[in-house]
Amino acid sequence: MTAFGPPLLSLYLARQQGLTAEQERVRGYADVVAQRSDRAVSQMQEAIDTLIAVNADDVCSDAMILRMRQLSLRGEFLKAVGASSDNRLLCSSLGLHQPPIDLGDPAEITVQGTALRYTAPLLEAEGVPYISIARNGFIAMAHRNQAVDMALGIDGAILATFNPLNGELRTASGDVPASWIDRIEGRRSTEFVDNGYVVAALLSDQVTLTGAIAAVPLRYLDERVRQINWRLLPFSLLAALILTLGLLYLARQQVSMASQIRQGLRRNEFYLEYQPVIELATGRWTGAEALLRWRRRNGEVIYPDVFIPVAENSGLISRLSEQVIAIIEKDMAQFLGDHPLMMIAMNFSASDIQVDTTARRLFDMIERNKLGSGQLMVELTERMLVDPDKARQLMGQLNDHNIPVAVDDFGTGYSSLSYLESMPFDCLKIDRLFVEAIDRQAATSRVVLHIIEMAAALGLNVVAEGVETEGQAQFLREHGVRYAQGWLYSKSLRAEDFIAGYSQQLNYHQLKQ
Numbered sequence: 001m002t003a004f005g006p007p008l009l010s011l012y013l014a015r016q017q018g019l020t021a022e023q024e025r026v027r028g029y030a031d032v033v034a035q036r037s038d039r040a041v042s043q044m045q046e047a048i049d050t051l052i053a054v055n056a057d058d059v060c061s062d063a064m065i066l067r068m069r070q071l072s073l074r075g076e077f078l079k080a081v082g083a084s085s086d087n088r089l090l091c092s093s094l095g096l097h098q099p100p101i102d103l104g105d106p107a108e109i110t111v112q113g114t115a116l117r118y119t120a121p122l123l124e125a126e127g128v129p130y131i132s133i134a135r136n137g138f139i140a141m142a143h144r145n146q147a148v149d150m151a152l153g154i155d156g157a158i159l160a161t162f163n164p165l166n167g168e169l170r171t172a173s174g175d176v177p178a179s180w181i182d183r184i185e186g187r188r189s190t191e192f193v194d195n196g197y198v199v200a201a202l203l204s205d206q207v208t209l210t211g212a213i214a215a216v217p218l219r220y221l222d223e224r225v226r227q228i229n230w231r232l233l234p235f236s237l238l239a240a241l242i243l244t245l246g247l248l249y250l251a252r253q254q255v256s257m258a259s260q261i262r263q264g265l266r267r268n269e270f271y272l273e274y275q276p277v278i279e280l281a282t283g284r285w286t287g288a289e290a291l292l293r294w295r296r297r298n299g300e301v302i303y304p305d306v307f308i309p310v311a312e313n314s315g316l317i318s319r320l321s322e323q324v325i326a327i328i329e330k331d332m333a334q335f336l337g338d339h340p341l342m343m344i345a346m347n348f349s350a351s352d353i354q355v356d357t358t359a360r361r362l363f364d365m366i367e368r369n370k371l372g373s374g375q376l377m378v379e380l381t382e383r384m385l386v387d388p389d390k391a392r393q394l395m396g397q398l399n400d401h402n403i404p405v406a407v408d409d410f411g412t413g414y415s416s417l418s419y420l421e422s423m424p425f426d427c428l429k430i431d432r433l434f435v436e437a438i439d440r441q442a443a444t445s446r447v448v449l450h451i452i453e454m455a456a457a458l459g460l461n462v463v464a465e466g467v468e469t470e471g472q473a474q475f476l477r478e479h480g481v482r483y484a485q486g487w488l489y490s491k492s493l494r495a496e497d498f499i500a501g502y503s504q505q506l507n508y509h510q511l512k513q
């Protein structure tokens with residue numbers, strides 16, 4: 001499934017890249033339209049300025065008409081230049097108009113007094129409307145569609161100009177929905193996809209206030225995306241291959257770690273360390289948590305966070321749990337017999353809840369060594385309680401054998417108070433995360449108080465995990481927590497070091513009394 005990621009991503013990227021490129025292209029066309037429109041207007045303005053500057057008494061004299069002809073030939077957009085009065089064309093570069101041609105009312109008159117017409121007729125016979133601007137008795141005309149009359153070689157492309165002040169279309173080479181003009185909304189330019197077209201609309205910032213629009217049918221975008229896709233395909237296939245190989249490698253690693261665990265079990269490479277649990281009020285050692293370690297032949301020590309998940313996924317965890325029980329028996333049976341108030345806690349995994357072989361091994365071991373009630377404790381994490389019926393059944397069996405049960409890493413899972421209430425726990429272990437927060441005055445530090453209150457309400461013993469500072473210990477003591485473990489007191493110790501350490505602290509406390 002993951003291998004589909006790169007090709008899908010490349011399809012998405014091709015579409016995005018294609019759209020950006022197509023929008024740039026369409027924007028370029030709109031730019032050209034605006035520039036042509038500006039050039040036409042500035043040529044018309046210049047022609048009018050030239051005629052005004054002559055300051056002729058007779059604006060339609062032969063000399064003036066000759067001048068008009070010269071001017072109209074000069075600019076590529078100009079079609080005619082003339083003199084007008086009272087909305088009538090008196091004469092132009094085409095000659096004297098007898099009678100004068102009626103121009104009709106202007107469509108707009110600018111603040112400078114320039115009259116604009118978008119449909120001014122020049123010669124009725126031609127029947128082609130011209131745009132014109134008129135000022136101070138002179139008029140200049142250009143072909144109305146000149147700005148948008150370009151051979152783009154794109155079937156179905158639309159070019160248009162509009163008046164940004166009132167949103168009216170001036171010239172267009174196809175159907176332009178009014179909504180395209182509205183989309184500019186106070187911006188200088190915008191690009192979008194609408195109604196089957198990639199559209200660009202912009203305002204000219206040159207001589208005149210002109211809006212320009214260019215639109216190209218979407219099928220050209222699809223073509224572009226196809227081209228980009230072909231270019232990206234080799235890379236996406238390569239990425240898919242690398243990803244697949246990476247996943248295969250990880251899977252093989254898992255498989256090979258599983259076979260190494262099997263080998264480790266055969267070679268007795270696993271051992272336990274014991275982290276003392278102390279009574280917060282006195283500092284006395286009351287027991288320990290057994291933590292599994294794996295020392296490989298090359299001397300490398302591997303921690304449970306690495307190998308426990310692999311053992312769980314490959315069905316090896318029960319064999320590990322059995323080994324833990326066997327090691328506790330070897331390391332601690334004698335010690336526990338000699339110190340009936342000491343307790344060792346071991347971690348159960350999720351599958352130890354599903355099948356009761358681990359529990360039965362534990363009962364046998366306790367019986368064989370005649371260990372006292374509560375000398376072995378089992379820790380279950382909240383996440384293991386997803387099957388509450390199985391969990392309750394196991395806890396019932398453990399209680400019958402006087403084995404207390406602790407809920408481990410409390411607060412990191414999803415248990416609610418009511419959920420916790422329905423499970424016969426004896427002890428609650430506060431996760432290191434909440435203990436760490438005590439010193440930092442973070443919002444999480446308030447959570448620890450709720451956890452303590454909850455445990456008190458349910459009559460549970462509380463052990464705080466990961467205590468590293470005297471400040472944390474003080475806080476926990478003040479709030480009624482009885483037990484703790486953490487580096488403030490001791491890291492986890494090999495069995496012989498734990499036993500030696502226990503004797504030392506016992507002597508210390510006896511001397512103190």
Ligand SMILES: Nc1nc2c(ncn2[C@@H]2O[C@@H]3COP(=O)(O)O[C@H]4[C@@H](O)[C@H](n5cnc6c(=O)[nH]c(N)nc65)O[C@@H]4COP(=O)(O)O[C@H]3[C@H]2O)c(=O)[nH]1
Pocket residue numbers: 275290291292303304305308324346347348349379408409432465466467468485486487488492
């Ligand atoms: N930073 C800090 N860490 C502290 C401190 N005090 C203790 N720790 C570490 O916190 C972890 C406590 O064990 P856990 O919450 O039961 O969490 C355990 C437990 O869930 C699991 N585990 C360990 N041994 C076994 C085992 O025999 N069977 C199973 N199923 N799981 C085990 O692996 C987890 C990790 O164990 P470890 O790596 O040994 O890590 C241990 C311990 O070394 C402290 O003051 N500061």
